[in-house]
Amino acid sequence: MDKIQEIKDRLKNLKSLPTLPPIVSRLNEMVEDEDVTAVSLGKVIEKDQVLTSKLLRMVNSSFFGFPQRISTVSNAIVLLGFNVIKTLIVTSSIFDVMQSSDIGLWEHSLGCAAFSGIMAARRNIKNPEEVSTASLIHDIGKVVIRSEFPEYYAKIVEDVERRGVFMREAEEEVLGVQHGEIGGWLADEWNLPERLSIPIRFHHYPEKAGEFVEIASIIHISDIVIRAWGYGFGGDKWVPPLSHAAWEQIKFGKAEGREIMEELDLRLSELKNFTMEF
Amino acid sequence: MARISVVAPQILRTPSERLPIEAFGHKLIVHGNVQNAIESILNDPPECLLIQKGLQDGIDKTVITALKEDLKLSFLPIILAVQEKDIMSGIDFSRYPVDEIVCINAHPEEILTRIELSLSRSHRVADNNPLTGLPGNTSILKTIQGYIEQETERAVCYVDIDNFKPLNDKYGFSRGDEVIRMTARVIVNVVSEEAKSEGFVGHVGGDDFVFSVPVPAAESICKRILESFDALITLFLNPDDAERGYFESVDRQGRPQRFPLTSLSIAVVPCTKGRFNHYGEVSLVAAQLKKKVKAIEGSSYFIDRREDAEKA
Incomplete structure (x- = not known):
């Protein structure tokens, strides 16, 4: 069976x-507390x-009826x-063995979500939380490869380390498909709105995202900024090339850039406090 | 013919044990891994669940409680597979709110019969609204009459979706159904979080709901429901309507018409001791209040304060 069919199946x-054991155990502790609210669980x-x-x-x-x-x-x-x-919390499964790259990817995703939230608010996008959510889960395809195809994943990681290629190039060689596409398939399979699935699919190729080009562009730029910042670990040590089309969508000048970076610095140090607890 | 999830490592282990049940056209979904089982049950619920008592970490109890407390899944019949000694020592059914039990070493034929019984019993519960799974008029009447007779003070709150018809007309009934389901879930989740076991939610029909909560909690619960509804309703509107702020259509003469966007109104009738003798009186007061609260534009609630004047 070819690999693409295997992945889709x-x-x-x-x-x-x-997911990461410490987050799940934190949530498990929280649900034991009688006074905990759904909203506070949501925050974690x-x-x-x-x-x-x-x-x-x-x-x-x-089943819930809001496809x-x-x-x-x-x-x-x-x-x-x-x-x-x-129920979702008490039955959620965790990585048997947590690798440092799992934490790296987690931090990378959180960082991207933070930057995307800031950018979405600045560009007056109607629902900034939606953009940060899309950004948080943009690399979900990498989690799929890591947990469902450990042998391919090991080969990809080895290629990245040995030959110094981008992770998505190694994915393309090993699997014939990149994590963006895999994440998009998963989002479709799970009935997520197109406002999430399309930006996930095209975060490396935002110009292809059609009516969601703005969201995809923000995520694309967040990926670059967060990697350049050195926050978390996106799977390889490279900063991806900037898509010209994405930059045209959301470009900022020096003065605004400084403001954005100040806001981001604040958000990332808050996040660091959160992630350090784990 | 039903889909039955089996989360019971010690029962129906071999194909030959499963055969009598499958021969009846039932589909058995046997889960080896408990964690995965629960997720798939929640994502794609079966028509019946067979779960074994005493699973690791008390996960059986957690799952049963969660399913029974969810408004829609509470109708999923759960059969508890128990050891013989459990039957000897008795089972605390308040901690295991299940619908049926079966012994671990029962014959497959007996298991089949128990499954059939559970399925048929669940079909008999007819009062519930098919769209939302919420209790209907008979239960609403019984509940409120119960408050009056037992002199339990409760705020009885009547919920109406305003401008539901233009939404239904414009987007079709399946979107309308989504909005009704959304409203039901919002009410149930807020009421069960704030009023716990002292709350009740019923679905009168169409876009009408009733809920009851302790009187002092009523106002904050109304506020939370309206807030949540307003935040969610835009997701069910087409972006251009949401942006414009009203629905546009044409009347029979072809003249353009405008309707305000869909919102929620709640009329609150505090049923204090001795105020009412019958449910009919409560709904009469509610009907008058509804007119007032519907006249207010956008989502709003109105609490009847006349009882204070009557007392004074």
Whole structure:
């Protein structure tokens, strides 16, 4: 069977995607507390790309009856309610062995979400939380490769280290497809809104994102900024080339750039405080 | 013919044990891994769940409680597979709110019969609204009459979706159904979080709901429901309508018409001790209040304060 078909089949039958043990144990402690609210659980869930994707999968499933409509954690929380969220938490699976690259990718995703949120608010995009959510889960395809195809993943990591290529080039060689596309397939399989799935699919090629070009461009630039900043680890040590089209969409001058970086610095140091606890 | 999830490592282990059940046309979804099982049950619920008592970390109890407390999944019949000694020592069914039990070493034929019984019993619960799964008029009437008879003070709140018809007309009924489901979930989640077991939510039909909560909590609960509704409703509108701020259509003469966007109104009737003798009186007051609250543009609530004047 060719690899692409193998990946698609696996995505169809994907029961569970693992995440970082410390976040899950923190949430498990929280749900034991009688006074904890759904909103406070949401504040932690929205700091994890896997739990956020699962929450969105659930609320957009045909069972709950809002297919492809819900794109943010806060809306999902209101619709699902405490008990469903609690069940999602107590039954969530974790990585058997946590690698340092897992934490790196987590931090990278959080950083991108922070930058994207700032940028979306500055560009007056209607729902900035949606853009930061898309940005948080933009590399979900990498988690799929890491957890579902450990042998291919090992080969990709080895290629990146030995030959110094971009991770997505190694993915293309090993799997015949890149993590953006895999993430897009998963988002489609899970009924997520196009406002999330299309930017995920095209975050390296934002000019192809059609009506979502602005969101995809913000995520594309966040990927570059966060890597250049040296926050987290996106899978390889390179800063991806800037898409001209993306820059045209959201470009900023020196003065605004300074303001953005100040805001980002503040947000990242807050996040560092959060991630250091784990 | 039903889909049955099996999360019970010690039951129906071999194909030959499963055969009698599958021969009846049922589809057994046997889960080896408990964690994965729960996620798939939530994402794609079966028609019946067979779960074993005493799974690791008490996960059986957690799952049963969560399913039974969810407004839609609470109707999923759950069969608890127990050891013989559990039957000898008795089971605390308040901690295991299940619908049926079966012994671990029962014959497959007995398991099949228990499954069929559970399915048929669940079909008999007819009062619930098929769209939202919420209790309907009979239960609403019983609940409120119960407050009056037992002199339990509760605020009975009548919820209406305003300008639901233009939304339904413009986008079609399936979008309308989504909005009704959304409203139901918002009400249930806020009420169950703030009022816990003291709350009740029912679906009168169409775009009408009733909920009841302790009187002092009513105002903050109304505010939270309206806030959540307003935040969510825009996701169910086409972007151009949301931006414009009203619906546009044409009347029978072809003249352009405008309708305000869909919003929510809540009329609150505090049922204090001795105020009412019958449910009919409560709904009469509610009907008068509804007119007032519907006249207010956008999402709003109105609490009937006349009872204070009556007392004074």
